[in-house]
Amino acid sequence: MIKGYLMAVLTVVSVSIVYGLLVPSLISAKSDLALLIGFSTAFGFPVVGFIVGRRYINTLKKSKENK
Known part of the structure; x- marks a missing residue:
């Protein structure tokens, strides 16, 4: 899923x-x-995209750790 997102x-x-x-x-x-x-x-768009993407990936990692 992360590869597709990237x-x-x-x-x-x-x-x-x-x-x-x-x-x-x-x-x-x-x-x-x-x-x-x-x-x-x-x-502008790539910087915003990378910030949003990094937050999304961090939330995926946190949700995996909480399970």
Whole structure:
């Protein structure tokens, strides 16, 4: 179950990085707002995903220990 979860997290990370790098070119490469949105998408979503994933895995470990 944890391997499947990690594969899903890696897929989301790779998609968000690619999307975050494409946003500036979709809006306008010269726009500061586009670069801000792109970088926040590329680096924000993976960080949040890893934090949530780590908490989820820790709760799985704690539930196994309590059984």
